Amino acid sequence: MIRRIVAACAAAFLLAAQPAAAQSILRDAETEAMFKQMADPLIVAAGLSPRNAKVVLLNDPAINAFTAGGQTVYVNSGLLQAADNANQVQGVIAHELGHVADGHVILSDGGTRPALGIQILSMVLGLAAMAAGSGDAGAGIMAAGQSAALGKYLAFSRVQESTADATGARFLRGANISGKGMLAFFKKLQNEEYAYGLKNIDPYMQTHPLSGDRIQALSADLQASPAWNNPPDRPLEERFKRVKAKLEGYVLSPERTLRDYPLTDTTIYAHYARAYAYHKAGYPDRAAAEADALVRADPADPYFLEIQGQILLEAGQPQESLAPLRAAVAGSHDNPLIATTLGHALIATEKRANYPEAIRVLRTAVGRDDDNPFAWYQLGTAYEASGDSARAALATAEQASLTGDLRTANRSAHDALANLPPNSTDWIRAQDIATAAQNEFDDNPKKYKKRR
Template identity: 30%
Template sequence: MRTILLALTLSTTLLATPVHASNDLQLPDLGGSTGALSLSEEKALGKEFMQEARSGLDIMHDDQINDYLHSMGYRLLEHMNPPFTHYRFILVKDPNINAFAAPGGYIVINSGLVLAADNASELASVVAHELSHINQRHISRAIDESQRMQWPMLAAMLAGILLSAAGGGQAGQAAMTASTAYGIQNQLQFSRDFEREADRIGIQALASAGYDPEGMPAFFEKLQNWSRLQGGNPMEFLSTHPLTLDRIADTRNRAEQLSGKRPDPEQDHDFDRFKTRVRAFSMTPNEAVSFFRIQASSQDSYQKELGSYGLGLALAQKGQYKEAIARLEQLNGQHPSVFAYQAALAEILLDSGKYASALKSYRQLQRAHPDSTLARAGLAQALLETDEEQAAVGMARQLAGEHPQNALYQQLLARALDKAGNKSEAHRALAEYYFLTGALPSAIQQLEIARSISGNDTKARAAIDARMVEMKRSGNPQGKDKT
């Protein structure tokens, strides 16, 4: 599948003229007039774009993968000045080496880029770069609403870019053709300014967060060398993030100035396990089993360890749970303190229907890692399968309360409430799930169902009505004050 992750570059190079940043963001002046989107408009645009994107992206829905990217992203954000409260980090099953930033706090990364990175710092350099695009509000700064287009036209244009990049036929091509009339040559230079700015801010966050700043120039050079070996045809990442020798040299110089304390080696071990998991779920089950059987027979003890982990995951994908569990039990016996291995065993026990054993494993995992949302979410699922609905409701409610923007926890809460017999609240939780995934009509429908079965509970009906108004308003950001 040809990657469709062109949102930032295309929107900045094809959609608009340069604009000043708003003064309160204290951003460098890149020329042009004022007129950036408000934060609320940018968030709404991002939701609309990602709703369209989800239908064309093969998103990898995996708790451990999501947790790793979320942890890396927020670790970097602690050393930035983010304009948004919530960010989403999404991994797409796509062998092309690419990543992109969409409006409102969305970072999308191809599995091919993860597999191309050799260590945590290289991957983190890309995440930091894309976060800088969002935090510097490059899309917003490239759109002058008063001279360019109204909101519906803008959303339609981004959808057209998406369709075209995905091979969506005449509708996408029409949007692309129209967009070229806005002066491509001027915008290309402007886009390079954005890229340099993202490099500069990203590499500073990279070093401040405890990663090796050398990861950025090292990864850039690696990609450029690979491109040369392929006959000069630029890979997707280089097409959407054009590199120059000056940019690479600048990041190298900055890395040398920032280099100091060496990163914790354990972060690269965590990355290796994350990469192994991504590889296991990026291949077909048969390919993955073959690949990891070879790695698991390696004479190198570390490679053998990673191969055994990948093999356990791959066997489970094929439904060969007995061997998968045996592999992971042996791995946990050899490395009893590695969270990824413990979580994988508990997960596969749950998937294979060994609910009592899964519950025991998740209890042990939660005791060892009491702050882990992964451990608590897994425990809640195991409690549901062992008919401990009330305990599951309590844990799911706690998770949803702590992470109100996590759609999967709302879905888990809805399932727990439904099994516990609380139908009205279950529909309200399911409404939140649909709302967070961009399905506003389905969210409203669930609230209407919740209202209809809430009986004479006037307090509940009032809360449902108020939430319905909030959801409908959030789908129409026009006319709001700039925030």
């Protein structure tokens, strides 16, 4: 189920701050499974490892995707909402993997440095002219320099985008995936350009080539691929429709969702969308009814069971949520996001007999996905409720380290070190966190001078 990584888990997509992306990450087990199914063949075609490269969903209505270093592709929720099918999203992912494989983030300095040099030189010359009494001339020199610098950077960016298009097309071919979706999405973007008035768009003042130019440059290569006429991947398209529906229920207004998926619509997608919309709007009974309809349609589907359990949990019925959540964990082969929700529910029952299971479930979850602050928070809560303050401190240190709170990470790690068996696995991990925090303090003394 879509959920947020925060101190307390709200029903729906799990949100976490992402400094590199400057947006919030949405985490959902089914969505991440869809992205993996979409991207893994492309990642392999790019010569990368699926263990290291991944696609991450951001809560942002803009129709956009990007990379920000490393091997992560960020896809905005607005892009999924705008896409008509999974193949279109694959075309976008292929393009972004082109940026990754071609090292464009690393090479971006090659575009910014010359542009910055032009700007600095124009400022020096402009200030000199002003000092000589030619104020208007100096201002003109600086303005012209800024324009030239911007133009140089934009030209560099357009070259990178064109290169990523070509590389992405090659990855589609290598993965035996049709490029029809890539062209269709560019045509969708072209329609957006027409909507804003193509005559008013200066092609030399854009970071990307105009969509029509991209279509013209790519069409021949994509159509020549043996994969061009491959039929759609039906299971992937089905998963895409489900994810798109549940995402709409979460990110858009309930009124919009109910307009797009009226009560007369009895498809799986409509039940999914309305379940999220009603739950977000504070109608637990209606949300539960929609979730129940999903489970009746497929009692073994782990994602249907997950949303049913999540709604019960957040409606104040943690004990009742355990059965569907346990079934969801089993049916998803111990998916760590779903297991985290089960751990949360076990703790929420406030029954001491459930704490050992919560610890076991949550330890498995963080073992398979240690980049989840909410899971570490819940594990710390379970340890504390069980009287294991040392491991509670270690879990707090893990959570704080992930969220960038290094003071808390350092303090909690030392608390754990003082009470854990020396040289045990947990003791060594606490030492690693404390050492990493101290190294950061030493490297940035001014930043951490206060309240250290």
